[in-house]
Amino acid sequence: MAAARVPMLRHLLSSQTRALRASNQRRWAQVHDVRFLATTQQPRNILEKYRHKLEGKARDEGHADIDSLKAAYADKIQTLRRETDAVTAPLATPPPNTPPTPHSQPQQQQQQQQQQEAKKQPFSSSSSSSSPTGIKPLSQILNLPKASTLPTKELTAIWRLHHAALPNSLCATIPASTFTVMEDLARANPQFVLPVPHPEQGAEMHFLQWTWDAATRSATVLFTQLAEYKARGEFAAPHTTVTHYKDLMGPREGEEGREEEGVVLMQGTVVEDRGVKVDNARWLVMCLQRFYGGWDGVGGEGGKVRAEERRRLLEWFGRGDGRFSVDKLMEEAERMG
Template identity: 55%
Template sequence: MIRIPTLRHVATRSLRCAARGAVQQRRWAQVHDVRFLTTQPSQAILEKYREKLSKKASQEGHGSIDDLKAAYSEKIQEQRKKDSTEGTPVSQPNAPSSFPPSKPAPKKASSSGEKPAIKPLGDILDLEKVAELPEKELTAIWRLRHASSPQTLCAVIPAPAYQAMESLARSNPYFVLPVPHESQGAEMHFMQWTFDPASKTSTVLFTQLAEYKARGEFAQPHTTVTHHLDLIKDKGLVLMQGQVMEGRNVQPDHAKWLVMCLQRFYGGWEQKGDELDGQRKERAEERQKLLEWFTNGDPRFSVEKLLEEAERMG
């Protein structure tokens, strides 16, 4: 568990210095106000390549750079999702005899001739055999599949917990979360939910905020977390797998912290029907308020309040 006793102090100091404009913060201690981040394009990238983009737009018959970006937006999203699913571990040689055999990934093609953006669960496990397994054995098998690499994440999530998160994610698909660094303050990360009915998945993309601010929709996520929903009705379970990309300056422990924060802020730990005491209920309501304030651009959202809630989880 990552402890963050000095997180609020360091981050608050950074915010005050930024407000005064008197001190240039170190990169690792910098905290950005990002309430309207999702609606602003990456001007730095646009200006740098404006001439090339204009030329390409003209060559392809587009009236403007915005038209060019719109034409390629779907391909960009598909490529990001495809990158996020690379490196899925193969089955473990010492797995139990009842381990559902892995299926080779078929070379399916979409209408455009490209591979699917997200690999469905049926291409990873034999769903007929999985359906016969008790929850305890299924959980053990899923964990074994991801035990060989420290860069992978996995979980088996009860349906009510996932449904609570998805309900909030549908109306609040974007948010920011802090990752504490010992004696160095907090680094902010931008997260985005995407939903793909065709593969029965939802995916959360985590990107360093500095990367997102610099490159906008061209930014590459450092961690992806995919929820497979195939078993949610019959088994009451959702299988989650994640991948931490190497070379993106993010450690697996930091990715685990982000996933824990994701579950907390999106209500995965306070399920409907749970009897919450007064303090737990108040904290859950405060986290949901921050989520909604961020989505709506409400001035009541602040990074300091976000850090206070994150500190309570440390």
């Protein structure tokens, strides 16, 4: 059953956006050629606006209709058009080798200075997305050439500071080797369920789905309440979206010229009014990292045993193995609390 649910959440965000846009469009909406509206409609509207006055002037001067009036004034109209064309003619374009004027030099220098300053900034000013999935590339969030030169400690501080003012955001910096382990397990087991404990109400189950976007070199996890998913299927909307950017996974130069391990930058968003608090989303992200091998090796020999148990639960769920049980999942989650 879990395998049958794979296509349902793969493009959930994009399908929800398309459905919303479609509901706001009227069925009789038409597409018009803007050039046609600009060059053809306007003269006809002017003629209709002044038709009554033109017909009156034609009668006063003894003409049968407006066309006869236009023919009588044809020479005058042509003269006025030539005078108007002379006034609105474009300025001559200087030859390519013409040196810049004294006034243009400070402007060029200012533009060059602005470009150089932009390269020094860690964050990019671009806001549009070039991916069909709607995921914004990291290059439109960070100035990658600048970010790639920063030590991991400084890059982490900047990344956290960037998200500090957003109350519904999540962020993290993950070592490249750690994320490699997580991604390998995710590709083999892209769906799983995780509990969120509520002291007074037991625990609430959440369904997660991994997706990948080659255009942005990212891996995204969608979290949805399991009850919501069971009730609405492919129409269930995620309450939290977490995207991992892999652009900076290569080795980097650290402090004092020492080589450091690459990193993966993670950022997430918790949607308001979906019944999930930011603290709940943080817990889910921590569980995600634990069950997908992000914390393997932590805790000595006992930690290795627990990591192996979590991995078995992950694989059993992916295969639909009967040995998977919610009780065992809850036990492992409680050990992490």
